[in-house]
């Protein structure tokens with residue numbers, strides 16, 4: 001998919017519009033599968049981007065699915081995933097939601113002792129579960145997206161192992177898998193190996209274990225000079241560690257990973273239109289027809305998205321501050337070099353596939369953008385742009 005394809009899509013569907021390149025998703029998925037043995041499975045973290053077509057596409061590639069809500073589970077099943085290829089990894093849900101997932105036949109990952117106990121008392125060993133461990137590894141990324149630190153709400157602390165064991169023993173619950181997800185954007189692949197070593201130690205306490213799920217944290221590059229997690233090197237290290245462990249213990253596990261961002265981030269482009277160029281005493285603003293109602297990552301996580309003027313690919317660079325049209329401070333980028341922008345030009349935000357559309361809202365009563373999938377050289381509309389009526393659809397007029 002070229003920038004000319006993107007321009008054509010902007011012309012046809014008008015901006016703002018999210019565009020996803022299927023080929024890019026396939027490329028990322030293959031990078032993973034060629035780097036690991038067949039004993040490793042990849043569970044696409046649905047929350048990154050849940051359009052049903054994306055779910056179907058990754059399923060066709062051979063991926064499994066990681067879901068954090070019961071509705072993601074239902075979407076996954078609707079997209080054709082076999083329940084046995086779905087893992088439900090919720091956080092702070094009640095037993096009823098866990099039971100709903102159980103009725104659907106998916107793998108269940110329990111992340112606190114209270115639910116583990118309730119579940120065990122009710123079902124004992126009749127439905128095997130995963131236990132989500134917080135190993136307290138600080139895995140990098142920024143604090144908001146790191147989940148392994150001591151203050152994190154995710155998982156059961158590794159220091160509570162004795163407590164987990166007591167619940168397992170007293171209820172007869174069957175632990176088929178252990179899970180850890182230490183955060184996002186892990187730069188150093190040794191963090192995974194460190195996590196794996198912890199898993200091996202924990203495994204001694206769980207005789208029925210079949211699966212070790214290492215979560216995600218695969219990093220993608222956002223700007224020049226950034227690196228991507230070296231999955232090939234990681235694959236080699238992991239296979240080595242597994243082989244050694246097998247030799248020493250005689251045990252073997254299926255290894256799972258849950259990439260979200262790694263699969264879909266770079267496939268996505270948010271195309272917006274430059275509404276106004278506004279020169280102030282201090283800077284030149286480009287005000288675009290979008291805002292954090294469409295892409296919140298820059299404001300929420302201070303994330304960096306490359307912004308390019310695809311209407312003026314050969315123009316000379318100028319320095320701009322790119323802002324949205326929302327009545328809140330919604331600065332996408334300060335002091336960026338962008339090819340000279342004229343009102344009406346189409347700007348492309350790169351790396352908008354993961355947590356882009358998915359985190360969008362109707363704030364300011366603005367409409368959510370359309371989504372387009374570029375597949376086999378052709379653009380397909382996969383979600384219609386919101387219409388005015390959508391703003392009122394679920395409202396109940398009582399006055």
Ligand SMILES: *Cc1c(COP(=O)(O)O)cnc(C)c1O
Nearest residue numbers: 045181184216217258259260261
């Ligand atoms: C969000 C999440 C992921 C995916 O993280 P990425 O950084 O997008 O790869 C994987 N597993 C769990 C449990 C998650 O919550």
